[in-house]
Amino acid sequence: MCNLRTPLFLLLLSSALSAQDSVLARLHRRADSLAREWRQANAIADLADSLEHGRAVAGRDTIAVGALRIVANPSPLPLREAAARAWPVIDTFYGTAAQDLEQRAYIIRAIDPDTTVPRARLHVGMEVPWNMTEESLVLLLISNVPVAPPDAALQEWLGGSVRPSVGALRDRAGVYVQLVTAPSQAARSCFQGRLDSCALALGLAKAPTLEAWYPSAAERRSLVMTAFTDYFDHGATVAAYRSCAAGSDSACTGLLRSLPQGTLPRPLGADARVTLVHLVLRLGGREAYRRLLAGRDVPIGARLAAAAGVSQDSLLARWREEIIAARPSAVALPPWGFLFALGWVAIFAGCGLRSSRWRLG
């Protein structure tokens, strides 16, 4: 009996292995087929983009100011004047790299803001009503510089391309508010002067993990309760969510660990990282942007420090000083508000004095 068992087992094992082999081969074939489809789809999308680009620039004027190139249809838009005002800002921001913009034109289609006539859809460039003011156009050009996207690592860290700000002081004031209100010990310690915490809060630490970003149970619970209520408060995670809400740290940690990779929010938002990059470009001079793009294989913190030409700690200390200096003024009365309010009191009291109630006859 025992002798029969071994060949039977081997027979079953071999058939299972051959079945597994065929499944693997089938999956390989499907993966290859999907890759072929994906390449074809990409080629078609590139062709469509190219045709669309050709359609968008056909029969248009090109305006050149500095290295800026604007391809636009004839319209009353003050594009040249706006570009003349935007160019110095862009040139100062990107330094020598701004010259690359000669190859990357803005595509603008000026449209009649009052017409209801349907127009052809344009998937390239920007549609702008032709009564837009010069001031608004300048802001539009500055905040939509057609700069080449940076490498994936920088883009992922920053949350997009590096672009100039149209309200630097306001941006820094917003980051100040984040620094003091974010439910994160790292952000609070950064505010109180710990530079390693600033690096952590800005996502510059070498191996950021859930515990590094949100070390205390209170932070993790606060994160689940404030940022992921809608995400976790239904379906299979509802029990864990309720348990987390009731104070179970293991439930909160489990929920946060179940998030897809890269979706755990950093203690400080993208605005904070953008202000850091802007500081880097200011400190590093005209070659700073090129240096920032150069070190693709280097950690982000080191890239920023190299681009700025200072150590990472000096950079973070300077950034922290700037953010704290930009503390927004608390909502209060304007300096002359007191006088105006008293003036109105006097005026209304005067109206009371002039009442006609006692006029006789």
Place this chain on the structure above:
Amino acid sequence: MYRVILYSQWKWSRLIVLLGTITGFALPIISLQGAAGADRNPLAAQELLRAVQSWGTLYPVLATTLGLLAAIATWAPDHRGRHIHALSLPLPRWRYVLLRFAAGVTVLVGPIVAVLLGAVLATALATIPPGLQGYPLALALRFALALLVAYAVFFAVSAGTTRTAGIILGVIAAVIVVQIVAGVANVELDLWGKLALVILNWPGPLAVFTGRWMLVDV
């Protein structure tokens, strides 16, 4: 004469003033109660600001209510007595009105001081997270100005005749009617919006009521 008028003003409005004083003292303390308690998570700064902002909407409401009730109390006995007492006094009319106004302002000092004391006490006792600050003086000053403006507006309306009140209401109704007619006729005329902008923004008369009333802020 001022003391006599002040006494009569106090007699007529003491209940309003007492209630206003108690509410004014309690409001800042309640607004920070719980949100900034010692057992509260110090990282919950956003929740604290949200709570302070929500409670903050009650300050202009309190100022308006107190101003309205105090102004009504100032003139109600005169209206009831058909102004015979006032006319029998050896005073020019403007001086009598001024004395009434000053007496009303004097009794409203109580709620203003109460808000100041309540705000100072609340911020002193609260655990405020680092980076946030208490603004008891600014809040009390703003409350004082809002209360005075509200009192002055309602004082002027109460001092007027029914005809004056009718004219004011008529003007407001005319603006609304013009706005509605313009909307129906598809005419681009935002009279109401412009009027609100003028009144509610500095240097407009009601600008002091707008904005965030924050006892604790960044």
